Amino acid sequence: MTDTDTDPRTVLVIGGGAAGNAVAILLRRAGIAVDLIEARPDWNATTGSGITLQGNALRVLRELGVWERVEASGYPFGSLGVTAPDGTVLFVAEDIQTGGEDLPATLGMRRPQLQQILIDAVRASGAGVRLGTTAEALEQDADGVSVRFSDGSEGRYGLVIGADGLNSATRAAIGITDRPEPTGMAIWRIAAPRPESVTRTDLAYGGPAYIAGYTPTGENSIYAYVVEGCRDRASIDPATYADEMRRLAQEYGGAWPEITKHITEPEQVNYTWFTRMLVEGSWHRGRIVLVGDAAHCCPPTMAQGAALSLEDALVLAELLTSGHDWDEELFQSYYDRRIPRVRTVVEASVQIGQWQLDGVRDADVPGLIGRTMNLLKELP
Numbered sequence: 162m163t164d165t166d167t168d169p170r171t172v173l174v175i176g177g178g179a180a181g182n183a184v185a186i187l188l189r190r191a192g193i194a195v196d197l198i199e200a201r202p203d204w205n206a207t208t209g210s211g212i213t214l215q216g217n218a219l220r221v222l223r224e225l226g227v228w229e230r231v232e233a234s235g236y237p238f239g240s241l242g243v244t245a246p247d248g249t250v251l252f253v254a255e256d257i258q259t260g261g262e263d264l265p266a267t268l269g270m271r272r273p274q275l276q277q278i279l280i281d282a283v284r285a286s287g288a289g290v291r292l293g294t295t296a297e298a299l300e301q302d303a304d305g306v307s308v309r310f311s312d313g314s315e316g317r318y319g320l321v322i323g324a325d326g327l328n329s330a331t332r333a334a335i336g337i338t339d340r341p342e343p344t345g346m347a348i349w350r351i352a353a354p355r356p357e358s359v360t361r362t363d364l365a366y367g368g369p370a371y372i373a374g375y376t377p378t379g380e381n382s383i384y385a386y387v388v389e390g391c392r393d394r395a396s397i398d399p400a401t402y403a404d405e406m407r408r409l410a411q412e413y414g415g416a417w418p419e420i421t422k423h424i425t426e427p428e429q430v431n432y433t434w435f436t437r438m439l440v441e442g443s444w445h446r447g448r449i450v451l452v453g454d455a456a457h458c459c460p461p462t463m464a465q466g467a468a469l470s471l472e473d474a475l476v477l478a479e480l481l482t483s484g485h486d487w488d489e490e491l492f493q494s495y496y497d498r499r500i501p502r503v504r505t506v507v508e509a510s511v512q513i514g515q516w517q518l519d520g521v522r523d524a525d526v527p528g529l530i531g532r533t534m535n536l537l538k539e540l541p
Contacts, residue, residue, distance in 0.1 A: 169305055169319040170487070172196070174288075175296050175331050177204050180453030180470035181324030182279035186225050187478035189286035196316065197283060200325070202293035204280055209272030210352040210431060211384025213362065213376050213461075216260025217537045218468035219268060221475050223260075230278045235270030236377040238361040246368030248415020253361075254527065257534040267362070267464075269376040269384070271352065296321075299334050301447045320487055321449045322477070327436065329455035335446035341436035341458055344511055345518050346371065347391035348461070349406040350431045353423040355383045356416045369412045371517045375420060385410070385420050390518070391434045402430035435460035437511050439504060445492040452477055457503050459510035463533065469503055472541040502541060509533045 172188055174181045177199035185197045199205075214222070214235070222228050242253045256266035283290065291310075298309040299321060306321045323331025327341050355377050364374040372388040387409045397405060407424040410417055424430065438458045444451040453470030477495050485491050509529050516524035 170194075171319050172481075173198070173296070173306070173308060173316065173318040173321045175321065175323050176200075176325035176329075176453075176455070177280070177283070177290075177292075178324060178326060178453065178470070179275075179279065179467050180455075180474045181322070182276075182283050183221065183225055183471050183474035184322055184324065184452060184478050185288045186279075186282050186286050187474065188481060189288050191478070191482040193482070194289075195286075196289040196291070196318075198291050198294040198296065198310065200293070200295050204276070204292055206276050206280060207273055209276070210350045210429075211269060211376055211378040211382075212272045212275060212467060213464035214268045214270065214275075215256070215464060215468055215534075215537075216258050216264050216266055217465075217541070218260070218471050219264045220260035221468075221471035223264070224475060225279075225282060227278050227282050228264075231268065231270065231275065234274045234278065234379065235268040236355075236379050237265035237268045238377065239266040240361050241267075242361055242363040244363050244365045244415055246365050246373070246413050248365070248413065248417065250363075250415075257531065257538065259534055259537040261538075269362070269378040271378045271382060271384075295330070296334075299331070299449060301449060306448050319448065320481070323449060323451045323455045324453050324474075326454045327438070327458055329451065331449065332440070332451055332455050335449050337440055337446070337451075339438055339440045341438045343391055344435040344437050344460055344514055345391055346388055346435040346460065346514050348386050348388045348433055348435065349402070349409065350384060350386045350433070351403075351406060351424055351429055352378070352382060352384050353420050355379070355381055356419045359383055359416050363415065365413055365415070365417075366517075370409050371514075373410060373413045373417065375416065383420070385417075385424075388435075394432070394434075397432065400427050402427040402432060405432075406430050435462075435514060437507060439507050441500075443493055443496045444499075445496070448487070450477065450492050450495065457507055459507040460514050462510045462513040463506060463530065465506045465510065465537075468537075469506060472502075473499060476541050499541070502536065505533055505536060 171194040375385040452473040
């Protein structure tokens with residue numbers, strides 16, 4: 162890894178997801194030496210079904226210099242349909258263009274494609290990358306952080322950025338005890354061929370599940386999802402994942418019969434609980450700072466998880482390259498700038514799900530979504 166004895170402005174990024182990749186790209190652009198380590202040997206390049214990216218996420222991807230590839234790989238659209246369980250369209254709402262008028266309101270794409278685009282950009286940036294590697298020990302003083310890696314090697318850095326996700330070992334290592342908590346819902350997801358009729362996200366509320374929805378991710382692909390109450394994972398045999406998702410999905414009409422016939426391979430189905438977490442007070446301890454899911458997470462009811470992570474990376478990189486000292490004041494200003502926006506999204510995302518769990522029929526879901534999305538039009 163990087164020899165940092167002669168330059169205190171060197172950075173170790175722990176975790177190669179959206180936030181870690183983005184901050185590495187931005188810091189390298191500013192000429193800062195960056196090493197990135199990722200626990201998974203495949204850099205998560207093959208996992209996941211689909212992702213919904215709204216305009217504020219696309220705005221950051223444009224800043225990273227990858228928007229053209231993202232646009233070519235994904236499926237842009239500008240509206241959201243709400244249907245009855247039988248597929249009858251109840252109403253169609255125009256999506257708010259949170260990234261500005263020159264970007265689509267929403268773009269769906271296959272998650273592995275987005276990851277590969279970001280991987281390529283990290284490689285091109287000149288960052289040092291090591292896969293299948295974790296940080297086993299972090300010891301910091303006033304000047305930097307000494308790191309011992311899982312392969313026995315060591316390095317010293319001016320700053321360590323923990324971008325290692327929901328179950329962040331970095332978060333735990335610096336004494337932050339927050340952990341993701343289940344909200345009571347779980348989601349089944351699968352990638353499938355795109356029916357010709359699917360040109361936007363449609364959501365069906367009610368039926369055997371809380372939500373059944375799908376999002377186009379390319380000319381020939383979608384990802385489909387069904388949200389139900391969470392069950393003990395140990396009670397569900399992974400070999401039955403396709404059967405479980407198909408059992409729920411086959412009760413829905415519209416495009417669902419065509420989608421359901423492709424829910425056949427259990428290894429293609431992902432089952433995940435909805436969780437929430439928001440680290441309060443600060444997202445750093447000394448010269449170790451958290452970004453993305455390591456600092457906050459929320460249910461995907463507003464499709465803002467990746468967007469918030471990308472925004473974290475953008476704001477932190479902006480501060481680190483501003484010419485100011487990398488000190489307590491700078492790291493606290495990062496938290497102060499992010500926390501109102503992130504809290505608003507986390508609380509709204511959780512509230513939407515809680516209204517469904519509680520069976521509240523007169524909840525102002527459109528109003529809450531509209532207020533939150535209009536806030537996100539502002540620059541982070």
